[in-house]
Amino acid sequence: MTVLEVRDLRVTYPRGVRAVRGVDLSVGRGEVLGIVGESGSGKSALALATLGLLPPGTRVEGSVRLRGRELLGRSDAELSRVRGKDLAMVFQDPLSALTPVHPVGDQIAETIRVHAGATRPAARARAVELLELVGIPDAARRARAYPHEFSGGMRQRVMIAMAIANDPVAIVCDEPTTALDVTIQAQVLEVLRTAKEATGAAIVLITHDLGVVAGFADRVMVMYAGRAVETGPVAEVYARPRMPYTIGLLQSLPRIEPDAPRPVPIDGAGGISTGGFPATGCPFAPRCPVAVSRCADTEPPPVPVGTPAHTAACVNLDATGDPARVFPAPAPPPAPPVVPRHERPAVLEVEGLVRHHPLYRGTVLRRRNGTVRAVDGVSFDVRAGETLGLVGESGCGKTTALMEILRLTRPQRGTVRLFGRDTAALTAAERKALRRDVQVVFQDPFASLDPRMRVAEILAEPLLVHGVPRARIDARVRELLALVGLDPAHAARHPHGLSGGQRQRVGIARALALEPRLLLLDEPVASLDVSVQAGIMALLEELRARLGLAYLFVAHDLAVVRLLADRVAVMYRGRIVEIGPVADVYGAPVHPYTRALLDAVPRPDPHRERRRRPAPLPGDPPDPSEQPRGCRFRARCPSYAASADAAWRTLCETDEPRPRPVPEGTGRLVACHHPEGGRP
Amino acid sequence: MNRPGRTLRGLAASRRVVIGASLLVLLFLLAFAGPYLAPWGWEDTDFTAFREPPSTRHWFGTTQSGRDVFALTLRGMQKSLVIGLLVAVLSTALAALVGMVAGYLGGWPDRLLMWGVDLLLVLPAFLVVAVLAPSLGGGWPLLVLLLAAFLWMITARVVRAMTISLREREYVLAARFGGASTPWIIRRHILPHLASLLIVDAGLNVSVAIMAESGLSYFGFGVQPPDISLGTLIADGHGTATAYPWLSGFAAGLLVLTVLAVNLLGDGLRDLLDPTLEKGTP
Ligand SMILES: Nc1ncnc2c1ncn2[C@@H]1O[C@H](COP(=O)(O)OP(=O)(O)OP(=O)(O)O)[C@@H](O)[C@H]1O
Ligand code: SF4
Ligand code: SF4
Ligand SMILES: [Mg+2]
Numbered sequence: 001m002t003v004l005e006v007r008d009l010r011v012t013y014p015r016g017v018r019a020v021r022g023v024d025l026s027v028g029r030g031e032v033l034g035i036v037g038e039s040g041s042g043k044s045a046l047a048l049a050t051l052g053l054l055p056p057g058t059r060v061e062g063s064v065r066l067r068g069r070e071l072l073g074r075s076d077a078e079l080s081r082v083r084g085k086d087l088a089m090v091f092q093d094p095l096s097a098l099t100p101v102h103p104v105g106d107q108i109a110e111t112i113r114v115h116a117g118a119t120r121p122a123a124r125a126r127a128v129e130l131l132e133l134v135g136i137p138d139a140a141r142r143a144r145a146y147p148h149e150f151s152g153g154m155r156q157r158v159m160i161a162m163a164i165a166n167d168p169v170a171i172v173c174d175e176p177t178t179a180l181d182v183t184i185q186a187q188v189l190e191v192l193r194t195a196k197e198a199t200g201a202a203i204v205l206i207t208h209d210l211g212v213v214a215g216f217a218d219r220v221m222v223m224y225a226g227r228a229v230e231t232g233p234v235a236e237v238y239a240r241p242r243m244p245y246t247i248g249l250l251q252s253l254p255r256i257e258p259d260a261p262r263p264v265p266i267d268g269a270g271g272i273s274t275g276g277f278p279a280t281g282c283p284f285a286p287r288c289p290v291a292v293s294r295c296a297d298t299e300p301p302p303v304p305v306g307t308p309a310h311t312a313a314c315v316n317l318d319a320t321g322d323p324a325r326v327f328p329a330p331a332p333p334p335a336p337p338v339v340p341r342h343e344r345p346a347v348l349e350v351e352g353l354v355r356h357h358p359l360y361r362g363t364v365l366r367r368r369n370g371t372v373r374a375v376d377g378v379s380f381d382v383r384a385g386e387t388l389g390l391v392g393e394s395g396c397g398k399t400t401a402l403m404e405i406l407r408l409t410r411p412q413r414g415t416v417r418l419f420g421r422d423t424a425a426l427t428a429a430e431r432k433a434l435r436r437d438v439q440v441v442f443q444d445p446f447a448s449l450d451p452r453m454r455v456a457e458i459l460a461e462p463l464l465v466h467g468v469p470r471a472r473i474d475a476r477v478r479e480l481l482a483l484v485g486l487d488p489a490h491a492a493r494h495p496h497g498l499s500g501g502q503r504q505r506v507g508i509a510r511a512l513a514l515e516p517r518l519l520l521l522d523e524p525v526a527s528l529d530v531s532v533q534a535g536i537m538a539l540l541e542e543l544r545a546r547l548g549l550a551y552l553f554v555a556h557d558l559a560v561v562r563l564l565a566d567r568v569a570v571m572y573r574g575r576i577v578e579i580g581p582v583a584d585v586y587g588a589p590v591h592p593y594t595r596a597l598l599d600a601v602p603r604p605d606p607h608r609e610r611r612r613r614p615a616p617l618p619g620d621p622p623d624p625s626e627q628p629r630g631c632r633f634r635a636r637c638p639s640y641a642a643s644a645d646a647a648w649r650t651l652c653e654t655d656e657p658r659p660r661p662v663p664e665g666t667g668r669l670v671a672c673h674h675p676e677g678g679r680p
Numbered sequence: 681m682n683r684p685g686r687t688l689r690g691l692a693a694s695r696r697v698v699i700g701a702s703l704l705v706l707l708f709l710l711a712f713a714g715p716y717l718a719p720w721g722w723e724d725t726d727f728t729a730f731r732e733p734p735s736t737r738h739w740f741g742t743t744q745s746g747r748d749v750f751a752l753t754l755r756g757m758q759k760s761l762v763i764g765l766l767v768a769v770l771s772t773a774l775a776a777l778v779g780m781v782a783g784y785l786g787g788w789p790d791r792l793l794m795w796g797v798d799l800l801l802v803l804p805a806f807l808v809v810a811v812l813a814p815s816l817g818g819g820w821p822l823l824v825l826l827l828a829a830f831l832w833m834i835t836a837r838v839v840r841a842m843t844i845s846l847r848e849r850e851y852v853l854a855a856r857f858g859g860a861s862t863p864w865i866i867r868r869h870i871l872p873h874l875a876s877l878l879i880v881d882a883g884l885n886v887s888v889a890i891m892a893e894s895g896l897s898y899f900g901f902g903v904q905p906p907d908i909s910l911g912t913l914i915a916d917g918h919g920t921a922t923a924y925p926w927l928s929g930f931a932a933g934l935l936v937l938t939v940l941a942v943n944l945l946g947d948g949l950r951d952l953l954d955p956t957l958e959k960g961t962p
Contacts, residue, residue, distance in 0.1 A: 406857045435859035448850035452872050461868070462858040510854065 009062035019045035034217030088163035105143025153184035186616035211602030215609035225283035232310030265535035352414035376574030389565030443523035445503035501532035580668030693951035700944030720748035741926035767889035770828035779839025805830035883946030
């Protein structure tokens with residue numbers, strides 16, 4: 001039975017930005033529809049229009065029916081009666097949806113009272129029940145806490161509790177897990193699943209993560225340029241995509257499996273920021289490898305392909321019968337260095353690196369109130385020509401470690417040696433000279449480029465600083481642009497005139513300007529759309545092979561790390577808990593945390609995701625200002641929790657595990673007392 | 681904000697800038713070119729006209745001792761404008777320097793400089809200048825220094841706060857990790873982002889300085905004879921303002937006009953240069 005039905009929805013923002021251009025969708029009871037698409041494809045506009053939450057001045061046409069009743073054109077008052085009762089929502093940022101001044105329990109009870117007319121005590125009791133349902137520990141007490149006292153994942157649970165408070169018939173979720181770590185994402189998805197089973201509501205799940213859709217949705221709708229370009233059952237669309245954009249999207253995903261094909265970039269970038277879409281014809285035509293002249297005539301309507309429920313909007317379906325042939329195969333990966341690891345010199349050696357931040361309280365009399373142990377004794381080395389990936393949940397100290405290395409001064413404790421030289425012993429002139437060899441690429445390509453400078457000036461800056469003669473600079477800037485695959489004409493642009501992927505290329509070019517030997521990369525692809533990510537990753541691989549660079553690569557996306565890194569270090573609470581060759585660690589993770597982390601990554605493979613139901617790692621990412629005794633992972637450790645052996649457990653409670661080779665002699669270190677796993 | 685609102689605000693702002701700037705240019709022309717057109721010099725005395733009301737011979741009338749009020753007013757205005765401009769430039773430059781150094785370096789330089797700022801803020805500025813200016817006997821250049829010394833602190837704080845946030849931007853980090861020195865980063869990455877703030881601030885400081893100078897001079901602590909400023913003129917004519925309004929009325933009017941023009945310009949500039957109105961923010 002269809003509960004939510006959208007017909008020919010069109011959303012036009014002020015200034016004539018047509019964010020949604022005729023979208024149809026329907027979701028049945030208990031069904032989950034996943035909506036995917038890159039940023040700017042109109043996903044959020046679609047969600048907001050459905051909920052009637054668009055800003056004033058926005059034109060919405062078409063029809064949105066909830067259980068047959070039209071929602072468009074109703075007054076705000078009528079709509080708010082529907083919202084929160086029959087139609088609920090969960091957003092990416094729960095803080096914006098919760099009132100900061102009321103306890104969460106009261107807020108949930110309030111919606112129950114308003115919409116269901118329950119008495120105050122009954123509503124309160126129900127609120128506590130709901131909080132229990134979504135897995136808030138100690139719900140009766142936590143109901144009296146304020147939104148800011150919850151962690152991001154817990155807040156999202158509260159949002160879900162609020163959404164299901166009045167047994168809605170449909171829930172619209174816009175990127176509900178985007179801001180969360182994979183481990184927390186797995187928890188929240190589990191809660192959403194429980195919520196769906198408890199209410200039987202239809203769910204519209206908007207996300208850019210094809211892995212989440214594979215595991216959670218029944219049907220999927222792919223959006224491009226404000227239109228649904230392919231719709232169908234998840235298994236069907238993932239196995240036999242027919243629209244070239246869907247094909248590209250699925251092939252551009254970095255995958256975590258060892259035998260997975262290499263991601264294929266989709267050239268160019270969509271979106272209004274880069275000059276917009278063609279006025280007539282297929283909006284994907286400029287990026288489509290199988291475009292024909294007919295594509296420019298009219299916008300292709302969705303037509304059934306294969307099964308009747310599967311539609312694709314493309315006029316050249318003949319060419320997409322075999323998805324593997326649509327996009328040109330990526331160049332084979334550059335050959336790995338032939339010199340064995342132990343014979344290559346170390347470019348970066350870090351030993352026992354510590355960075356603690358004092359925590360102060362009070363504004364007038366500042367008192368030291370504790371210590372944030374951002375980095376708490378980290379050791380690793382990077383050898384010439386290799387890539388070390390550094391992974392871990394947010395707040396575990398990855399970026400801090402990078403910044404400590406980049407300061408090139410004496411760390412609070414421990415040593416940093418670059419190319420064999422201790423940074424603590426450098427003079428100012430030596431430090432500046434050494435900077436030529438170590439460069440950095442940041443996550444957000446917009447924040448890392450000075451908005452007031454042109455690309456040419458940005459690339460010239462490090463050269464000027466290091467006294468490269470002006471006569472050589474122009475030539476070097478052109479060289480750098482070519483090296484990272486940019487047009488010479490881009491030199492005259494400002495950063496805001498470039499797409500995200502192009503900006504990140506400028507960031508990489510700047511890092512390469514002085515011909516460094518080691519590049520530190522802080523989440524270099526995290527803020528890019530998947531289709532663009534693949535291009536940047538290919539560029540990084542190519543540069544490494546061509547220029548013989550070594551990378552220290554920070555990322556939270558484990559699939560990206562598997563593709564780019566030779567070795568991986570897993571960080572937890574300022575320490576490395578496991579380090580070793582990527583294939584070994586991913587193939588047979590030893591530390592319980594590594595295992596949980598790898599388990600939590602959703603795979604873009606519906607068959608597999610359906611069979612696999614990993615138990616999500618419990619608990620939140622830790623508060624780095626607390627210092628527990630014994631193993632710092634203990635509170636969340638599944639092995640510890642499952643073990644009944646008292647002596648076994650005591651070791652975890654009293655002694656901090658030191659990294660030791662496991663198995664012996666493989667260059668792999670694990671910091672756990674019981675690498676063999678739990679003992680019942 | 682959407683486009684129409686943005687352009688409307690931009691339009692109103694640019695109108696204020698144009699009006700303020702043109703008014704200011706006219707006032708400057710009047711003060712510095714006017715004396716060449718005037719029939720009387722400011723030191724001339726007309727022994728045939730004592731305390732005459734405005735006429736075709738003496739456009740603004742004459743004083744008790746037969747001096748031409750038009751010439752005197754322009755002379756006073758020259759001084760007031762010069763003092764206002766110098767004070768504004770000096771104090772804004774000082775604010776920028778202290779704020780950026782404190783914000784960028786942090787640590788003890790920051791604490792030391794901010795301690796100085798707090799100290800100056802609690803001193804009763806008007807009193808200190810009133811006591812020091814006449815007793816040090818340095819004439820109006822000393823007055824400029826003293827006024828500037830008490831006008832920069834608030835701006836320095838704002839500059840410091842902005843610098844701290846700019847310092848953590850990734851492009852600043854990138855420059856620093858690329859080997860750029862502190863002066864280089866301040867010049868290339870910090871100062872350009874503070875430029876709009878500093879321009880607006882300097883503009884507003886002109887009017888504050890002119891008002892302060894007039895106030896001090898009015899009470900006899902500011903510009904000392906034989907120098908004259910709008911403030912001394914108003915003070916001289918004050919006692920007899922009802923009977924002989926031309927003695928101080930023109931000076932007061934021009935003072936108000938100058939302050940108005942400067943404020944219009946500063947306000948308009950602030951709105952025009954407001955980063956949220958910048959192009960390129962989608
Ligand atoms: N208030 C607005 N005024 C004008 N244009 C807007 C407004 N909000 C969004 N847009 C534009 O509408 C288009 C679609 O936006 P929308 O946020 O729905 O995309 P999205 O696919 O959800 O992106 P993301 O994944 O980044 O959230 C974008 O090009 C965006 O720039
Ligand atoms: S209609 Fe043409 S351009 Fe569009 S996806 Fe199909 S083949 Fe490509
Ligand atoms: S030492 Fe104990 S608590 Fe820590 S990870 Fe190993 S088994 Fe878990
Ligand atoms: Mg969105």
